[in-house]
């Protein structure tokens with residue numbers, strides 16, 4: 001299937017989807033596919049959620065856009081609701097994960113300038129993913145994302161993920177640091193879950209040094225891991241937190257939330273977005289919050305995640321091709337011992353959509369709205385396909 005006249009930025013599977021419902025996507029041939037990763041954590045309420053669809057169509061008939069030169073009631077309501085969920089004091093809305101991370105980076109730099117640090121640095125992690133704009137791809141710890149786009153943006157210092165001593169060492173050596181930016185669980189980085197003391201340790205280091213703790217919860221947020229923010233499980237409160245992906249269940253909206261002194265940093269004219277926080281996006285995000293609260297989906301993410309991981313452990317743990325099975329709530333990773341990119345095509349032929357990250361990690365981000373039976377069915381299909389692949393792989397001649 002030719003890409004033209006689209007610019008060739010994506011490696012795509014040869015399938016065209018026409019509509020979706022819950023955990024299913026339907027292609028133009030009428031074939032249905034089980035979606036195990038919901039557009040990489042976007043459609044957390046499943047495809048075509050009726051509450052979100054209704055909110056979008058209703059709002060589209062009233063007011064789609066009104067400039068940020070004016071007040072917007074829905075924006076204020078959304079800010080209040082999301083700040084309540086995340087223990088934050090203020091919100092800035094934009095249209096993607098990269099944009100809200102750019103906002104967090106600008107906020108941290110401005111905070112540094114206000115403290116007299118004219119050349120501020122932000123500590124970022126190896127294997128992190130923060131987006132594809134120039135600043136966020138610089139913050140991203142993956143050379144494949146950066147290659148060919150040099151010169152990168154200055155003002156970032158890299159530390160290994162889950163290594164508090166490395167951050168302490170930077171604190172001693174670099175007086176220009178103003179913030180640490182980190183994902184509570186690295187998604188693109190292979191569903192990498194740090195030691196339970198990592199986030200509390202970063203919180204302590206940031207507070208001691210007067211740095212801001214910026215948490216990128218673009219993938220882990222929106223109730224996916226069993227709490228509204230994944231960091232709430234670590235019992236810490238960041239200074240800044242970013243959300244996108246599941247925040248609008250497919251409507252492109254993200255939030256940069258700030259608390260305490262961080263919420264006072266940006267002033268009028270310091271940042272902006274034409275589309276950010278438009279009434280349509282706010283209506284979608286409010287409908288997502290309604291459905292999440294009314295459906296008890298935060299708790300469901302935990303229950304379903306435990307259910308699936310137990311099933312995976314029961315049927316896969318100990319197999320010679322399984323390296324690890326891990327996850328929190330409905331953010332799960334099954335790491336194989338070998339790179340497994342062909343698994344995606346094999347699964348597609350079987351009507352299952354799988355996502356592989358870090359070459360050998362099957363990343364599962366299913367909808368929070370699944371029933372118990374649907375979660376069991378999805379887990380069983382994934383187990384079946386992994387076993388099929390492993391059996392195929394054993395039969396394949398070695399070079």
Ligand SMILES: Cc1ncc(COP(=O)(O)O)c(C=O)c1O
Pocket residue numbers: 040096097098099101129130131132183187188216217218219220244245
């Ligand atoms: C943790 C994290 N941050 C930021 C982004 C970038 O979000 P977007 O693609 O909406 O710009 C992603 C996307 O995968 C992500 O996983």
